[in-house]
Each structure stands twice: as C-alpha cells, then as structure tokens.
Amino acid sequence: MSLERTRGPGDAGSRSAGARLEIGVLVSVGRHGVTERARRADLDARALELALAQRSQRGVGEVDIAACHVGASSDETDAALRDYLGMGLERLSLLEAREDVDALPVLLDHLRGNEAEGDKAAGPRLVLCGTRAEQGEGSGVLPFALAEALGWTMVSGVAAIEALEPDEGGWQATVLQALPRGQRRRLRVALPAVIAVDTAAPMPRQSAFGPARRGHIDRRPAGGEARVDEAVTEWPLTAAKVRSKRLKIVTATSARDRFKAAAAKAQGGTGQVLTDVTPEQGAEAILALLREEGVLR
Amino acid sequence: MSDIVTETGQDSGLPRRDPRLEWMARNRLHPEHLTALSRLSGTAGAVSEWMGPHGLIRRNPHAIGFVGPNGCKRIDRSGVQDGQGRAGGGQAGRTGAAQDSRRRVEIEAPAFWVAVVPDTAGGRLTDHDRDLLGLARCVADRLSEAPGAVLAVVFDARAGADDPLAGIGTDAGVDGARAQPAGIDGLDEAGADRVIRLPVPAGYAPEARLAALLALESTLTPRHWLLPDAGIGGGDLGRRLAVRLGERPATGLWRIDTDDAAESGWMCLCRSGSGRQERRRPLPRVALALAECAEPVVATRHAADSLSAQLAPQGAFPVARRGLEDLGAVAVDPAAIGLGEAEFILAAGNGVKDWPGFHRAAEALGATEGASRVAVDDGHMPRHRQVGATGTFVSARVYVAVGISGAIQHLQGIQRCDRVVAINADPGCDMVKRADLAVIADAGAVIAALVAAQVAVKKQGAGGGGELNGDVEGEVADQVERGRQRPDALSKEARHVA
Numbered sequence: 001m002s003l004e005r006t007r008g009p010g011d012a013g014s015r016s017a018g019a020r021l022e023i024g025v026l027v028s029v030g031r032h033g034v035t036e037r038a039r040r041a042d043l044d045a046r047a048l049e050l051a052l053a054q055r056s057q058r059g060v061g062e063v064d065i066a067a068c069h070v071g072a073s074s075d076e077t078d079a080a081l082r083d084y085l086g087m088g089l090e091r092l093s094l095l096e097a098r099e100d101v102d103a104l105p106v107l108l109d110h111l112r113g114n115e116a117e118g119d120k121a122a123g124p125r126l127v128l129c130g131t132r133a134e135q136g137e138g139s140g141v142l143p144f145a146l147a148e149a150l151g152w153t154m155v156s157g158v159a160a161i162e163a164l165e166p167d168e169g170g171w172q173a174t175v176l177q178a179l180p181r182g183q184r185r186r187l188r189v190a191l192p193a194v195i196a197v198d199t200a201a202p203m204p205r206q207s208a209f210g211p212a213r214r215g216h217i218d219r220r221p222a223g224g225e226a227r228v229d230e231a232v233t234e235w236p237l238t239a240a241k242v243r244s245k246r247l248k249i250v251t252a253t254s255a256r257d258r259f260k261a262a263a264a265k266a267q268g269g270t271g272q273v274l275t276d277v278t279p280e281q282g283a284e285a286i287l288a289l290l291r292e293e294g295v296l297r
Numbered sequence: 298m299s300d301i302v303t304e305t306g307q308d309s310g311l312p313r314r315d316p317r318l319e320w321m322a323r324n325r326l327h328p329e330h331l332t333a334l335s336r337l338s339g340t341a342g343a344v345s346e347w348m349g350p351h352g353l354i355r356r357n358p359h360a361i362g363f364v365g366p367n368g369c370k371r372i373d374r375s376g377v378q379d380g381q382g383r384a385g386g387g388q389a390g391r392t393g394a395a396q397d398s399r400r401r402v403e404i405e406a407p408a409f410w411v412a413v414v415p416d417t418a419g420g421r422l423t424d425h426d427r428d429l430l431g432l433a434r435c436v437a438d439r440l441s442e443a444p445g446a447v448l449a450v451v452f453d454a455r456a457g458a459d460d461p462l463a464g465i466g467t468d469a470g471v472d473g474a475r476a477q478p479a480g481i482d483g484l485d486e487a488g489a490d491r492v493i494r495l496p497v498p499a500g501y502a503p504e505a506r507l508a509a510l511l512a513l514e515s516t517l518t519p520r521h522w523l524l525p526d527a528g529i530g531g532g533d534l535g536r537r538l539a540v541r542l543g544e545r546p547a548t549g550l551w552r553i554d555t556d557d558a559a560e561s562g563w564m565c566l567c568r569s570g571s572g573r574q575e576r577r578r579p580l581p582r583v584a585l586a587l588a589e590c591a592e593p594v595v596a597t598r599h600a601a602d603s604l605s606a607q608l609a610p611q612g613a614f615p616v617a618r619r620g621l622e623d624l625g626a627v628a629v630d631p632a633a634i635g636l637g638e639a640e641f642i643l644a645a646g647n648g649v650k651d652w653p654g655f656h657r658a659a660e661a662l663g664a665t666e667g668a669s670r671v672a673v674d675d676g677h678m679p680r681h682r683q684v685g686a687t688g689t690f691v692s693a694r695v696y697v698a699v700g701i702s703g704a705i706q707h708l709q710g711i712q713r714c715d716r717v718v719a720i721n722a723d724p725g726c727d728m729v730k731r732a733d734l735a736v737i738a739d740a741g742a743v744i745a746a747l748v749a750a751q752v753a754v755k756k757q758g759a760g761g762g763g764e765l766n767g768d769v770e771g772e773v774a775d776q777v778e779r780g781r782q783r784p785d786a787l788s789k790e791a792r793h794v795a
Contacts, residue, residue, distance in 0.1 A: 031571060138570015139548040144536040153620025154503075154537070156483040157529040176627060177501065180418075180528055182634030186624040187503060193620060225659070231545065237569060243551060246589050251596065253398065256374065271717075272758040273722060282736035283746035286697065286718055287754075289734050292718060295641035295695050296662065296751070 020295030021058075021164060021171060023051045024111065024124030025067040026143075027092070029080040030134035038076040040083035043130025043203035047197040049175060050161050051128055052088055052205070058164070066124055068093040068110060072102040078217065085215025086207030094214065097222035102229040104145055110148065125171055125191045126164070131156060131198055137237065142147035144197045153193035159184060319350060325359065334360065395777045399598045404490050412519035413489070414450045414510070416530040425525045427487050427586040432591035433523050434488040435553065436580075439562060440452070448519065448604060449489035451481055452506060452617030454499040485601035488594035493604040495614075501529075504616050507537045510626045512610035514542070520729035526585035539583035546583040551590050553580060566611055615663045617729070631665045636682060636689040639665035641697075642714075644684055648700015648721060648740045655699065658744040667691065669701045681767075685710035700740040703728030720744065 025048050030041030048067060056065040067089055071077055074094050081092055093105050111123060132140035147154035159178040164171060171191035176184045178200035189195070252258040274282055290296045321333035334357065337347055362372035411433045415426035415562040422430075430447065437445035484492055495509040510522075524535035549568035556564040559579035567576050568587065603609075629741055636642065638715035643659045644667030645652075659666045668678035670685060684691050686706035692713040699720045701707060708731055711717060719732035720743045729735040736743055 031573075033571075036573075104332060132570035134571050136569065139546070139567075140532070140570060141536050141540065141546060141548065144540045148537075148540040151618065153618065155621065156533045156536075174624070177529065179626075180638065182629060182638045183640075184627040184629055186627050187501060188622040188624055190620040209329065231576075231578070235576045237574040237576050240568060240575040241566075241575055243589070248795040249592065249595065271729070271731070271733045271735055273724065273732075273735045274735065277736065277738060277740055279742035279746040280750070282738050282743045283750050284719070284735060286720070286736065286743075286747060287750055289642075289716065289718060290662070290695060292696050293641075295664075 004207045020062055020064070021126065022064040022066055022124040023054065024127040025051050025065060025069050025125060026033070026107070026129035027069050027081070027084050028130070028133045028135075029069070029071065029077050030228055038080045040080055040204075040207065041130055041134045043132065043134075043197055043199065043201075045084065045087065045130075046199070046201040047128040047130055048084055048087055048089070048194075049202055049204040050158075050197060053202075054161060054164060065089060066093070068095060068107075070095045070097055070101075070106045071217060072096065072099050081217055082212040082215065083207045085217070086209065086212030087205050088208075088211060089215055091216040091218050093220060095222040097226060098228075100228050103225045104142065104149065105224040105227055106222040107142075107146060107253075108149055109222075111146075113223070117158055125193075126173065127152075127192075127194045129194070129196055131196045137231070140196070143194045147194040150192070150194075153185060153189055155189070155193060156196040157198040157200075158195050159198055160202070161195075162186070165288070302496065316350070320496065322347065323349075325357070327430065330501070341703040344628045387550050399486075399596055401599075402445045402490075402597045403600050404444050407437075407445035407490070408440075409445040410439075410448050410517055410519040411445050411521045411714050412448045412450055412513070412517070413523045414531060416525050416527065417451065417480075420481060422481060422483050422487055423525075424593075425527060426733075427593035428588055428590050429523055429525050429586055430484075430488040431694060432553065432586055434594050435522075435591050436521055436523075436563065437490075439555065445520065446490040447599070448491045448515065448517070449484050449487075449601070450640065451484075451492060451494050452497045453494040454497055454508070476613055486594070488597070488599055489601045491604045492601050492646070493609055494757075495610075500625070501621065501740075502623065503533055503537055504619060504621060505614065506534055506615045509610070510534070510538055510615035511541065512614045516610045517604075517608050520582070521580065524581045524583075524585050527588055528684055532585060535583060535585040539581075542583060544581050546585055547581050548579065548585045549575075549587040550584050550765065553591070586684045591784075631659070631663050634665050634690055636665060636667055636684065639667075639693055640692065641665065641695045642667045642684070642691055642693040643697045643699065644668055644701060645672050645699050646701030648702075649677075651741045651745075651746075652677050654741060654745055654748075658699075661748045664697065665693075667696075670704070698728050699744055701728050702726040703731055 025044070027044045027048065028041045030039050030044070031037070032039050048065075051063075051065050052229070055065060067084060069077075069081055069092065071094070073094060077094075081094065085092055093110075095110060097106055111127070113123070127143075127146070128175065129143050131143075132138045133142075134212055143156070144154055146152075155175060155177065157178050158175045160172060160176040162176060163174040165174075166172075167190075173189045173191060173193065173195070175187050177187055178198045179185055248261075250258060250261040252261055274285055277285075289297070318333050318336055321327045321329055322337050324330060327333070334347075345357050347355055349355045358372065362370050363607075365371040368681065382618055384751045413426075415422055415429060417423070417426060430449065433447045437447050439445075488575055493513065495506075495513065497505045497509055507720060513519075522535070523539060524531035524538075526532050526535065535546060536548075547565050547567045549572075550565050551568055551569070552566040553563045555562060556579070561580045563580035563721070564577055565580045565584065569575060601649045631641070633640070634640075641664045642660070643655075643662060643664035645655050646669035649655050649672065656666070657666075666678065666682055667684040667689075668682045670687060673676050673680055673683045673688070680688075683689065684707060685704070686709045688710060690710050690713070694715045695710075695718065696711050696714040696716070697718045697720070698711075700722075702717070702721065702723060703719075705727075708727060711731075716734075717728075717732045719726075719728040719735040720740045721729055721735065722739055723729070723738065724735075
C-alpha cells in the first residue's frame with residue numbers, strides 16, 4: 001500500500017518538465033572464467049543493463065548515462081570497454097591511471113567534478129556498479145567506500161530498479177533487493193545513492209558489433225590524488241591454492257564410538273512415522289511442520 | 298534371603314556395602330549368585346556390570362546377550378543392549394556424566410575482545426556462523442596466559458505484529474525479523490564467552506545496525522571484528538563497518554596462520570572476488586570470512602553470559618543517515634525460483650498418479666515443484682525440475698517428497714535439506730528412513746487433504762481464497778473423495794524407484 005502512495009506523485013513527476021536524471025555506471029574490465037581473456041565484467045554489464053532499461057523506459061531525453069572506467073589504456077582494456085559500448089552506449093569515459101593506482105580518489109574527483117563547477121544538480125545522483133570486480137582483489141569494498149566518502153546511501157545486492165521518481169527536494173528510487181532462496185525485498189532509497197548490482201539482476205543484453213565500433217571512448221587523465229594502492233605492492237596476489245575438503249571430525253572417547261562413527265550409514269533414523277492415519281490427520285501433521293518452519297505464506 | 302542387607306542404608310541415605318553380597322555376586326558358582334547380582338544392581342534382572350571391591354569394573358558375560366536364531370548365544374556389543382539394561386539401573390548417573398565431557402571454559406577478565414556478528418539465519422546459528430566462532434576462538438585463545446574473550450553480537454529486531462517479514466525464514470538479512478526474544482540457542486557450545494543483544498529495527502536496516510556496532514566499538518573497542526562474508530547479511534554490514542572505521546577489511550578470508558612478525562600476530566589468506574587468486578596479508582581489525590574458515594568448537598563449552606552493563610552501549614544509537622526504507626518482502630512466484638535455491642520444495646515421484654492435483658497442491662502451498670528421475674523420464678515433469686545426482690542438488694529448508702521411495706541418487710540430491718517430509722504408501726522405503734516426518738498413506742489423498750486444509754486456512758484468514766481461483770476449492774473437495782476411493786492405488790505404488 002505504501003508503494004502505491006509513492007507511485008502516484010512519481011508518475012506525475014516523471015512527466016513534468018526538467019525531471020532529468022543522470023545515472024553513473026562504473027564499469028571494469030572482467031576476465032572470462034575459463035579462458036581468462038579480457039571481456040566486459042558480468043556484474044557491471046548487469047548494472048549497465050539496469051541503467052539502459054531505465055533510459056528506454058523513461059525516454060532518451062530524460063536519463064543520461066555516464067559510464068566510466070579507471071585504468072590504464074591498452075588494447076585489451078579498449079576491447080573490453082567496447083563490449084559495453086556495444087550494448088547501446090554512445091560514449092564512455094576512460095580515466096587513465098596506472099594499474100596500481102587506487103581508484104577511489106580518482107572516482108571521487110570524477111563524481112564531484114560537476115559539483116565543483118557550481119552546477120550541483122548536474123552530476124550523477126545515482127551510481128550503479130557490480131558488487132565486485134572479476135579481476136584484481138575484487139573485495140567489493142569500493143562501492144561502500146565511495147558511498148561513505150560521498151555521504152550517499154548505499155544499497156547492495158540489488159536485482160531490479162522498479163521506479164525512479166522525483167520527490168520533494170530530491171529523487172527516490174524503489175529497488176528490489178535479492179535475498180537468498182530466490183526471495184526479493186522492496187526498498188525505497190533516497191538519492192543520491194550508490195547501488196551495487198547482484199547476479200540476480202537481469203542478464204545483460206548482447207553487445208553488438210556496429211555500436212561497439214561507433215561508440216566513443218572519451219580518454220582523459222585521471223584527476224584527484226594519484227595515490228598508489230600500497231596493498232597491491234605489499235601483498236601481491238598469487239594463484240589461489242585449492243582448499244582441501246573438510247574432513248568429518250570424530251571426537252570419540254572409546255573404540256566402540258569410533259567404530260560406530262566409521263561404520264555409520266547416512267540416515268536419520270529419528271524421524272516420526274505416522275502409520276494408519278487418515279489423509280486429513282497426515283495433512284494436519286505436515287502443515288504443522290510447515291508452519292513451524294515458517295515456509296507457508 | 299531375608300537376612301541379606303541391602304546396599305543402601307534406608308535411613309541415612311549413605312551408600313552401605315555388603316561384603317557378603319558382593320562375595321556372592323563374584324562367585325558365580327554360589328547358588329544365590331544371580332539373586333545377589335540383582336540385589337546389588339537394584340533391578341529385577343541379573344546385572345552385567347558393577348564396581349568391584351577395589352574399584353574395578355566387573356562384567357558378567359552370562360547376564361548379557363541373547364540366544365541367536367541358530368541356538369548360539371550372541372552378545373551385541375554395539376551398545377544398544379547395554380544402554381537399555383543400564384537405563385533404569387544405578388549406573389545411569391555415571392553414563393549421563395560421560396555424555397557431556399566437554400571442558401567448561403570461563404574467562405573472567407579477558408585481555409582483549411574478539412567480536413563476532415553471526416548472521417543467524419532464521420534465528421539459528423548456521424554452519425558458517427559456527428565456523429566463524431571457531432575462528433574467533435582460535436584468535437582469542439592464542440596466548441593461554443592472556444586469553445581474549447569472544448563476544449557474540451546478536452541483533453534483537455523488535456518484530457512488531459505488522460512486521461512484513463515475520464513469517465519469512467530466509468537466510469542472512471531477514472534474520473532479525475525472526476529472532477526470538479529468548480535468544481539464540483547454542484552460542485555457548487559454539488564458543489561465545491559473552492553475548493550482547495543490540496536492539497535494532499526489524500527488516501533491512503543496515504544503517505541502524507551499523508550505528509549499533511559503532512556504539513559497541515566506542516565502549517568495548519574489540520581487537521577484531523569477524524563477520525561472515527556471505528550475501529547481504531555480514532558481507533554488507535562488515536564492509537560498511539570497515540569503511541566507517543577506516544580499515545581495509547580482509548574479505549574472502551579462508552585461513553589464518555600465526556605469524557609473530559605481523560602486528561596482530563596472525564596472517565590470513567584471502568580469496569579474490571573471482572576466486573582464482575588470493576592474497577596473504579596480516580589479519581586486520583575487520584575480517585569477513587568464508588564458510589569453513591576454521592573448525593567449529595567441539596571440545597569445550599563456554600559461558601555465553603550477557604555482557605556486563607558498564608561495557609554494553611546504552612541508550613539509542615544515533616543513525617548518521619537514513620536513506621533506506623524497507624517496504625517489506627515481495628511475493629515471488631515459487632515456480633520462477635530455481636530448484637537449487639528454493640526454500641520449500643514439493644517433489645513428486647512414481648507414487649503420484651494425479652498430476653493436476655499435485656500441481657494444485659504446489660500452488661496452494663506456495664512450494665517450488667521438484668521431481669524424481671522416474672517422473673521426469675515418464676514425461677510428467679520437465680528435466681530442469683529433476684532432483685538428485687543426475688539433476689539438481691537442492692538445499693531446501695523443507696523438502697516434501699510425495700510418492701518418492703528414495704533411490705540413493707535422489708537422497709544424495711537432498712542431502713543438504715533441513716527437514717524432509719515423506720508421503721508414501723510403503724513404510725519400508727529409504728525415503729521414510731531419511732524423513733523427519735513420514736506419513737504412510739496414499740499420496741493422492743494426502744496432498745488433496747493438504748490443499749483442502751490450506752485453502753480452508755486461507756479462506757478463514759483472508760476472507761477469500763487468496764490467489765487461488767474459485768473453482769479450485771470445489772475441485773479439492775471431490776479430489777479428497779477420489780483419493781479415498783482408490784485403495785488399489787496403495788498396493789500399486791508401494792514399490793517404485795525414484
């Protein structure tokens with residue numbers, strides 16, 4: 001019911017003049033899981049897909065998409081970035097910085113750039129990105145650090161953006177958050193916000209060759225403090241070791257217990273068996289268990 | 298025999314020994330040997346085990362065992378017989394004490410604190426939480442002369458009557474809504490020395506939770522914060538906390554090793570986001586650990602007392618920014634949820650004859666549909682709904698197997714399910730052995746009765762049929778009738794392969 005309350009003014013507001021929103025999308029260069037070749041990162045492509053879906057829903061004139069990437073320019077990077085352009089973007093900014101530079105101050109400078117020019121509303125009020133990167137550390141901390149430094153709202157694990165509407169004094173987004181077990185939760189987010197997109201978000205559209213060729217990569221030197229990320233040099237990443245399978249630990253005090261544990265068959269044996277019951281009684285017992293577990297809606 | 302004095306003095310309650318009786322019990326050639334044995338044990342039958350005069354345990358092999366089918370005496374040493382014989386005897390106390398031999402550990406004045414924020418899905422500790430508490434124990438117990446204490450931080454969501462998530466028992470994130478005011482069981486066994494309950498609003502409120510953790514940080518300043526690196530529970534909160542504290546958190550932590558060169562005394566191995574690389578670094582203040590990061594605590598029991606009042610944060614926790622509002626859970630079509638992540642599965646096997654009735658039951662109960670291999674091979678269900686070794690390995694909280702006898706491949710597929718319910722006509726099948734609740738009846742009749750009961754509840758609650766359409770109820774009633782009128786189906790579906 002509270003949802004309908006927000007949707008009413010929202011629909012009216014989206015049609016009013018001047019309701020224009022800029023969505024920032026942070027894109028990174030991914031790695032294919034098997035071949036390890038550079039490609040668009042899956043989660044970032046999903047984030048861009050959400051932004052593109054908003055643009056097609058609200059009209060091209062109403063939503064601007066400002067995608068940006070921080071990193072060194074190379075053939076591999078360009079090819080991966082062109083994958084994003086092939087999804088229907090016209091331009092994408094590449095903030096050129098060395099690979100070991102901390103991306104956070106660069107992004108902060110980029111996002112605050114418009115504010116510094118005096119036009120406070122011009123910069124993106126909503127930043128979309130994947131939950132974590134596909135290469136490098138991939139700790140997933142960057143969106144949180146960005147939101148904290150900007151003082152924005154942070155939402156993680158988002159599967160869909162249901163609505164974006166102007167509210168009194170700002171914008172509001174209604175998003176669906178992916179919970180485990182395929183469940184969803186509806187959240188109302190006050191913009192400005194950073195939204196990290198989960199694997200539950202819709203599959204990104206295919207990258208088309210023509211738009212990828214025509215799209216423009218806007219190269220500019222990274223602003224802000226070019227701080228070398230000390231963790232990259234201090235704690236290098238190595239190839240992951242195989243985690244050994246956990247063994248079953250038996251803490252038996254006697255030989256008989258140890259033997260029983262070794263020879264035990266996988267079976268419950270403690271279950272309740274209802275024989276000679278009417279179907280109604282059986283159904284009642286099952287429903288009681290379902291209610292106890294809380295799976296019935 | 299009237300002259301034999303009993304072992305226990307009736308008046309004083311002190312144990313009194315009768316040497317003559319003991320002598321008779323030892324001498325099995327004595328004509329009153331068996332009587333003396335039973336007198337000593339205080340039970341009717343002959344005793345098989347007793348304490349001798351020098352404190353040795355004496356065993357009487359003649360008093361135990363049974364005569365096997367070929368006339369030989371057999372002694373079952375599996376403990377089943379022994380335990381039964383002992384249950385009512387004087388030895389029961391000794392056996393009971395042996396069951397809980399875990400060392401009890403109390404840490405009065407801890408040198409430092411290790412705070413653990415378990416996810417507690419559905420108000421219970423998960424395996425991931427237990428591993429995390431094991432890791433915390435490891436860190437806290439490193440120096441035996443100055444042990445630290447493990448503090449379990451539990452969020453006490455004030456779940457109101459209008460709480461939209463109260464009925465949902467999904468994993469991390471909605472946990473708070475289900476948290477019982479009585480608290481979470483098993484924190485003492487899992488290794489927590491102290492427990493603190495922080496009041497937070499129900500539902501998804503990471504900002505309020507973060508404020509509560511920061512209040513705890515200011516009063517207690519734990520040496521380490523450990524959170525599970527999973528989903529939107531600990532993974533979300535831990536990153537928020539680390540960023541606020543200005544720490545670079547260890548994410549994807551899966552192993553720690555002692556290292557005196559490191560400031561914290563520990564080095565940790567952290568997986569990268571892709572899982573193909575890892576980084577070895579000193580253990581920071583905030584660490585987000587993967588499942589199986591350490592062994593859970595098994596050998597000891599801990600106090601799990603409430604944190605003392607002067608250390609616990611008081612009053613309301615100021616929230617810096619309120620940009621999030623939880624509008625509650627969204628109804629998800631259970632059929633659209635993948636089998637692997639479904640919470641509640643209704644699976645059909647060879648015993649199901651009435652397929653429309655089965656689909657109706659899944660719809661009425663709000664369950665995701667599954668099937669055994671036979672049902673899929675026969676074309677009743679699509680291949681992507683197959684549960685088992687050749688299909689999908691499921692991890693449902695409740696798995697209802699309708700007419701599935703339980704082939705080993707199928708049982709492998711449901712290994713990770715919490716509760717299994719079997720509806721089957723054959724009481725001897727493997728699924729009934731695996732099940733927590735088994736109903737031995739005709740599957741068709743039981744699922745029809747389930748639908749009828751559920752429809753009645755929904756009608757009562759909502760004043761209507763809910764999302765079920767009207768004609769379903771009529772069909773349900775005659776389906777119950779049909780289910781009853783098919784006794785021949787019972788014998789037919791008794792033997793089938795899943």
